[in-house]
Amino acid sequence: xxxxxxxxxxxxxxxTALLLFVILLxxxxxxxxxxxxxxxxxxxxxxxxxxxxxxxxVAVSMNLLNGxxxxxxxxxxxxxxxxxxxxxxxxxxxxxxxxxxxxxxxxAFDFSLPDFxxxxxxxxxxxxxxxxxxxxxxxxxxxxxxxxxxxxxxxIPVLRLKSDYLAIATLGFAEILRAIFQWQKLGPITNGAxxxxxxxxxxxxxxxxxxxxxxxRLSTFVPFLITSICVALIVLLIHSSYGRAFKTIRDDEVAxxxxxxxxxxxxxxxxxxxxFFAGVGGALFAMYVANAQAKxxxxxxxxxxxxxVVIGGIGSVSGSVLATFLYVACCEWWLRFLxxxxxIGSFKVPLxxxxxxxxxxxxxxxxxxxxxxxxxxxxRELSFSRLKRLGKKKDEEAxxxxxxxxxxxxxx
Amino acid sequence: xxxxxxxxxxxxTMQFGGVVSVNNLTLDVPMHKIIALIGPNGAxxxxxxxxxTGVYQPTNGLxxxxxxxxxxxxxxxxxxxxxKGENADxxxxxxxxxxxxxxITKLGIARTFQNIRLWKxxxxxxxxxxxxxxxxxxxxxSAVFRGNLSExxxxxxxxxxxxxxxxxxxxxxxxATSLPYGLQRRLEIARALATDPTLLLLDEPAAGMNxxxxxxxxxxxxxxxxxxxxxxxxxxxxxxxxxxxSDYIYVIDFGSEIAQGVPEEVQRNQKVIEAYLGVAEExxx
Numbered sequence: 232x233x234x235x236x237x238x239x240x241x242x243x244x245x246x247t248a249l250l251l252f253v254i255l256l257x258x259x260x261x262x263x264x265x266x267x268x269x270x271x272x273x274x275x276x277x278x279x280x281x282x283x284x285x286x287x288x289v290a291v292s293m294n295l296l297n298g299x300x301x302x303x304x305x306x307x308x309x310x311x312x313x314x315x316x317x318x319x320x321x322x323x324x325x326x327x328x329x330x331x332x333x334x335x336x337x338x339a340f341d342f343s344l345p346d347f348x349x350x351x352x353x354x355x356x357x358x359x360x361x362x363x364x365x366x367x368x369x370x371x372x373x374x375x376x377x378x379x380x381x382x383x384x385x386x387i388p389v390l391r392l393k394s395d396y397l398a399i400a401t402l403g404f405a406e407i408l409r410a411i412f413q414w415q416k417l418g419p420i421t422n423g424a425x426x427x428x429x430x431x432x433x434x435x436x437x438x439x440x441x442x443x444x445x446x447x448r449l450s451t452f453v454p455f456l457i458t459s460i461c462v463a464l465i466v467l468l469i470h471s472s473y474g475r476a477f478k479t480i481r482d483d484e485v486a487x488x489x490x491x492x493x494x495x496x497x498x499x500x501x502x503x504x505x506x507f508f509a510g511v512g513g514a515l516f517a518m519y520v521a522n523a524q525a526k527x528x529x530x531x532x533x534x535x536x537x538x539x540v541v542i543g544g545i546g547s548v549s550g551s552v553l554a555t556f557l558y559v560a561c562c563e564w565w566l567r568f569l570x571x572x573x574x575i576g577s578f579k580v581p582l583x584x585x586x587x588x589x590x591x592x593x594x595x596x597x598x599x600x601x602x603x604x605x606x607x608x609x610x611r612e613l614s615f616s617r618l619k620r621l622g623k624k625k626d627e628e629a630x631x632x633x634x635x636x637x638x639x640x641x642x643x
Numbered sequence: 644x645x646x647x648x649x650x651x652x653x654x655x656t657m658q659f660g661g662v663v664s665v666n667n668l669t670l671d672v673p674m675h676k677i678i679a680l681i682g683p684n685g686a687x688x689x690x691x692x693x694x695x696t697g698v699y700q701p702t703n704g705l706x707x708x709x710x711x712x713x714x715x716x717x718x719x720x721x722x723x724x725x726x727k728g729e730n731a732d733x734x735x736x737x738x739x740x741x742x743x744x745x746x747i748t749k750l751g752i753a754r755t756f757q758n759i760r761l762w763k764x765x766x767x768x769x770x771x772x773x774x775x776x777x778x779x780x781x782x783x784x785s786a787v788f789r790g791n792l793s794e795x796x797x798x799x800x801x802x803x804x805x806x807x808x809x810x811x812x813x814x815x816x817x818x819a820t821s822l823p824y825g826l827q828r829r830l831e832i833a834r835a836l837a838t839d840p841t842l843l844l845l846d847e848p849a850a851g852m853n854x855x856x857x858x859x860x861x862x863x864x865x866x867x868x869x870x871x872x873x874x875x876x877x878x879x880x881x882x883x884x885x886x887x888x889s890d891y892i893y894v895i896d897f898g899s900e901i902a903q904g905v906p907e908e909v910q911r912n913q914k915v916i917e918a919y920l921g922v923a924e925e926x927x928x
Contacts, residue, residue: 471789471791472791475776479762490776491778
């Protein structure tokens, strides 16, 4: 008990520092002119940070289910889709609905949360900002709730299945959802196969002055903040009595049931909570790409997230987060050079051409799965005490070296 | 049938396909006694246990706990036609009761397993602590937002106390599976005790133990019976242990009861010697 309450403070301080650092990073280019291109708002750095923040929430939610409860589910993209659409439908401004849904003669659902709050707080200036933020927050929570509700519905029949069967059933569910959301007959709500756009995105959170110039960028900070809160909630859950019960189900179902842990109840709980956060993640993803389109939420997306979970270590939250940033950075930024032809002097580097990145990526993944099946973290967590221990070890080594060196000089 | 009978099995039959593993088993486990169920390998002892703990739904029969029907079944489905046991119609028409193992544990029946089933990624402390989850007054929200701190503290204190009593407190931060075999057995019993049972089912508690450990186990079982006011129902192969600690013994072979009585009677029973003890004596000679 003592140990844990002591651990909360440094963790909180660390997260706050990280969030402040993100704000600083985002705005440094406007404070100090003439910085390298990397720090400009258009640099891939910020794309990576935003996407990774969104993906890490989904990865952690998947880890809660697959890593901590031992339920091998592949429905994550489906629940993200539900979250994305819920968020989009609830936040597209009423004035824009006709334009977005022009193929279907307007939207059947003539309501927008930011507009609703706008009618209370006023829709310009500070009032407009408050109503936008409030509307988005409530839409995010509702996005999670809708995903969670569908998880509960589908969980009743599906959670009786085990391992591979559960994976197939949830994968199928996600695919069915994707088809349903593209169905023309649902067009007035889901806009059919077309995308829904015009709702607030991350850049809507940038604070600008009266003439439209951005004063303070918050577009990377917002996904970081929301993800931090959600991941913190998941970590609190994992370290609670319920989290321990989830782990017993992963370790030994028969023993868990014999010790009075209701399998169905706890599996359902884990499934619904995981889907809730996947829904929030889906909504964030919609904000990141500035549109909601069923086509984007394929099973490939689920595999991508599963891959991140495996690379990070099944059963490690910090592993998932680290792996997400690594994966997204490699995918979107660091390995991009493989896709374009390159000359060193007059020598044309062989193999480099469009699409080669994915080949290298596949090889890297195979190596990881074959030789580092534990992933980056295994089932351990990154913690301050661990870092301290690592640091101490290095210090000791350094001290030892120094001592040895001193001895030598002494001898000399 | 007052409250002095903790567990009552009546005509319990368990059929798997064409094989009748437990046939028409009727037995009583009185409160605060140590009752043993013995029999040669494959006699159906563990199957009987699994019927009591809800792992299997018996094909036919009634199980009462503390005077209340807990499990009740009659042959249905494919067994309506292929049922080979006795008393096929005795319970038909009554409501089928088939609670899941967690509900049975909640009523106050805890068990250990023949092949130890500890949660292997968890420490000794967490293994016992999580067994207390069932009875904790909390819900998911209070747990996540730490509204259950006093409850959590109580669970941790009780766990620590239990570990101390079982002499496991020195190992509390070890992984459960890193303990030596004898201590793993002890931990499994401690975990079962953490669910606050009134009836403790031990499935071959002395399996894999040497004579000294077995001897210590007998004292241990008696001790926890006194301390936690338990009723103990055990399956065992170790004759020394069974004869030493049991108040009453049921012997089954091929699923059916062949004898019952106090240890001395059972030891002298010709059928039992033929089925079971005779072989053991030959081995001993």
